[in-house]
Amino acid sequence: MTLADLASRTGFPKSSVMGICHALTHEALLVRGVDGTYALGSHLFELASAARAHTWPIHDIGFSYPVDESFFLAEIDALHTEADRLGARLHVHTAKESTANQSRRILEFVSAGVDLVLIEPVATDGLEEACAQARAARIPVVALGSAVSGADAVVATDNTKAGFLAGSALATALDGRGRVAVVGGIPITANSDRIAGFLAAVAPHPGIEVVATSYGELDAKSGRRAAREILAAHATVDGFFAANDQIAIGISGVLRGRKLSVPIVGVDGAKGAIDEIRAGGPIIATATQDPPALVRTAMDIGVALHSGAHVARRSRYLAPRLIDAHNVERYRPWG
């Protein structure tokens, strides 16, 4: 296109067009040919590429989660909000606590050509092949809540800190002395981190002895089972640490049924646990998670990875808060 063409098209004086074209050529946004015509310059293509990468649209998001428990349902609510914001479709699937189901569903997401996969894992290991398939298809996989072997990124609560906060609360409640039981959760890093944090918190208290370790799952029923087994094996238990609030609620049911006044601490900040803290126990404290914040952060990373952008921090751990009788009235649970 010539200067005369440009002046005619824009309605600007030819001298102005010449000045602008000279500047745009200097910036490599235009390139001047030997005949004085102009074409698009190399820098313009670079900017176009950057724009394309940023506006890489997300049409479909796949989310696989372990089971229909309140925490995951809160995450799904937050995901719907995020998907609506992006104008994307959200496809959710419960793995029914089966790693095989979860792996299969991720592969189905890949086959369906979703743009982004988020996983609340049933287990840390066992999804490597599915994640590799997603990577081959250039579909980012973001682990939510706990790390996953093979995922591109992880967004979780700082679970070690959560366990530490809960452990500190129990140590204070027991005045540094007592026989305590630990009830872990499903085999994900989040739960092992919480237990590690709890043990680190009680370690400076030689009067506190961990007399039993058991494992629950994601529901109150598993907490009731663990509590019954522990109380059958140990006549005296002075306190419980539960890896999640559903387990804590299950333990609480058993203790109340037996009219035992034994403090329980957990992790999640779930409504059921908060109600008990307000009522005076047996659950006395819980370290919070924030499902909407976890989802927002995971989506930010997922969208960036999808666009091909460099993500400097692919592991994000959000800080928990301890909720106990002192601050429970100011806390609004997510569940």
Next chain:
Amino acid sequence: MGIDGSRTPAVHRGARILDAVSSGAATTPAALIGLLGLPKSSMADLLSTLEEVGFVARGADGDLHVGKRWSDLTDSNALAHNLFRACATPDLDGHTISLVQLFGNQVVFVDVHLGRLPLPLTPRPGQRAPAASCAGAAAILSTMTPEEAAETVSAAAAHLGLGDDDVQRCLQLRHPRRRKVYESQSPQMGRQLACSVPGTGFALTLHVPDRWPEPAIAKASRALHAAAHDS
């Protein structure tokens, strides 16, 4: 000539803003003011204009990014996204793939999807290369009739200062019989496989790494052809 000595300082200032935003060096007005040292009112005016014409946009978080208008200028039918997504297959995993168009006797890299595998030369968006060293040129020209091919190459001849011989040499890259995949090998651009994207004037190019096994290249070649035709 510095920005202040230019007859059109706003163009240069706008370009500095775009550089800062596209590189991520500054993505808020305050950061841009800190980086570029422009008065707040000037920055507000420039950003307002750039946003108005779609050269800069704001994300949901308020951060600035390069606007969609730029991609419209180079790919008005928004083909690049679908084509690169269609290349997201296991057989093309890790490969660098470019979308190219012909400009006279040159190939222009419209956009590049960078892979993980090392290449002797990594193409960049906006880069130009001799058509003879790029498989994409043969792929594009071979989908055209001789008349269309001559018209396409000649369209930029005056701009590039091409003589008849240059045009004819470029047209010789056209294969009379169409192939699925076209191949080139040159010291300048390395080994390439390319497929034309029907009805677009674009070609998808696979940049083949050194010492890549032939069976893998054959699979990648089939996947590239499918991507160019299925997107």
